[in-house]
Amino acid sequence: MTDFVEQCRGEWKRLGVPDPIAEEMAVDLAADLSDAEAEGVSAEEFLGSSAFDPASFAASWAAERGIIPAPTGRGNARKRPFVLVAFTALAAITVIVSALLLATGEPKLSLATSRTTAAGPSRSVVHSVSAAAPIEWILLLLAVVALGFAAWLWASSGRLRLPTAST
Amino acid sequence: MVRESRRSQLLRGVLDLCLLAVMDEGPAYGYEMTRRLRERGLAIVGEGSIYPLLGRLEREGLVETYRAASDGGPPRKYYRPSSSGQLALALGVSEWRAARDAVDAVLAPVKVEVVS
Numbered sequence: 001m002t003d004f005v006e007q008c009r010g011e012w013k014r015l016g017v018p019d020p021i022a023e024e025m026a027v028d029l030a031a032d033l034s035d036a037e038a039e040g041v042s043a044e045e046f047l048g049s050s051a052f053d054p055a056s057f058a059a060s061w062a063a064e065r066g067i068i069p070a071p072t073g074r075g076n077a078r079k080r081p082f083v084l085v086a087f088t089a090l091a092a093i094t095v096i097v098s099a100l101l102l103a104t105g106e107p108k109l110s111l112a113t114s115r116t117t118a119a120g121p122s123r124s125v126v127h128s129v130s131a132a133a134p135i136e137w138i139l140l141l142l143a144v145v146a147l148g149f150a151a152w153l154w155a156s157s158g159r160l161r162l163p164t165a166s167t
Numbered sequence: 168m169v170r171e172s173r174r175s176q177l178l179r180g181v182l183d184l185c186l187l188a189v190m191d192e193g194p195a196y197g198y199e200m201t202r203r204l205r206e207r208g209l210a211i212v213g214e215g216s217i218y219p220l221l222g223r224l225e226r227e228g229l230v231e232t233y234r235a236a237s238d239g240g241p242p243r244k245y246y247r248p249s250s251s252g253q254l255a256l257a258l259g260v261s262e263w264r265a266a267r268d269a270v271d272a273v274l275a276p277v278k279v280e281v282v283s
Contacts, residue, residue: 028244029218032198035240039202046201047216057216065222 004043005030007054008061015059015068025061088150094143101136178209181263183220185209187229187248187256194233196243197221221246229255 005026012022036046043051050057063070178185189195189203200217204210224230229252237243248256 024244025218027241028197031237031241031243032196035198036201045210046198050216057218060219061222063222064219064226066226 002030004051004054005033008058011055011058012062015062017062017067021065021067084150084153088147088154091143091146091150094139095147098136098140098143102140181259182217183224183229184256184259184263186217186220186224186246187252187259190230190246191248191253191256194245194247196237196245200246224252227251 008029009022009026012025017025033043033046036043047057050060059068062068185204186200189200192203195203197217200221221230224246225232228249230246231249231252232244232246234242235245
């Protein structure tokens with residue numbers, strides 16, 4: 001439990017919470033955790049899932065008190081477009097390459113004529129000459145689905161950037 | 168699993184009211200509030216903890232705080248509802264009761280339920 005408080009202290013320091021306020025919160029938290037322990041209440045029961053994430057807990061507490069700005073998810077927002085651009089580009093390239101392979105490759109089925117014996121009748125045999133054809137179709141299908149998913153992510157990303165109501 | 172999640176969600180929506188209610192009975196520090204909640208069957212606060220919520224109530228001026236010695240322990244930060252907090256509690260209780268009655272009216276005809 002002391003370790004949990006120390007990790008909170010570290011997070012508050014990192015976030016620029018003034019020392020006296022951080023100290024006050026740490027003392028209160030330590031005293032409450034000590035009470036809980038004395039009554040046989042685990043940190044998880046007392047803190048919920050926050051017990052496993054001291055950094056988020058500390059940041060959330062400080063933000064709700066108005067000591068630091070509320071997290072806006074800017075870190076994720078900054079990464080999201082780059083990841084999305086890469087994902088969309090990959091999906092688009094895969095669609096184009098698959099389509100080109102399908103359009104310009106060998107005929108997928110060919111009609112070949114062969115004779116079984118010198119005297120026997122000739123017959124038509126269907127040979128598959130492109131074992132890659134199903135893979136190309138699968139790739140194309142997957143890439144189209146991925147492009148659709150990317151479009152949905154872009155739309156969601158746009159909605160997430162809308163101003164949020166304060167709670 | 169679904170029931171637990173629903174319970175957590177329901178509680179999250181009214182936890183501020185519950186905190187204001189238990190501190191309205193008498194000033195309390197953080198752990199003391201969870202103890203009072205637990206005594207009434209709210210054993211788990213759910214996904215988070217009460218501290219961020221107490222922080223928000225403090226920021227919004229709904230609670231007043233002061234430091235005082237606890238029984239044999241270090242000085243603790245005590246919370247009590249401010250006049251705005253008491254008003255928010257009264258309004259919130261009315262809203263809760265209206266919502267509860269409306270939901271009860273809808274669910275009343277349902278004959279089956281799982282007793283936990």
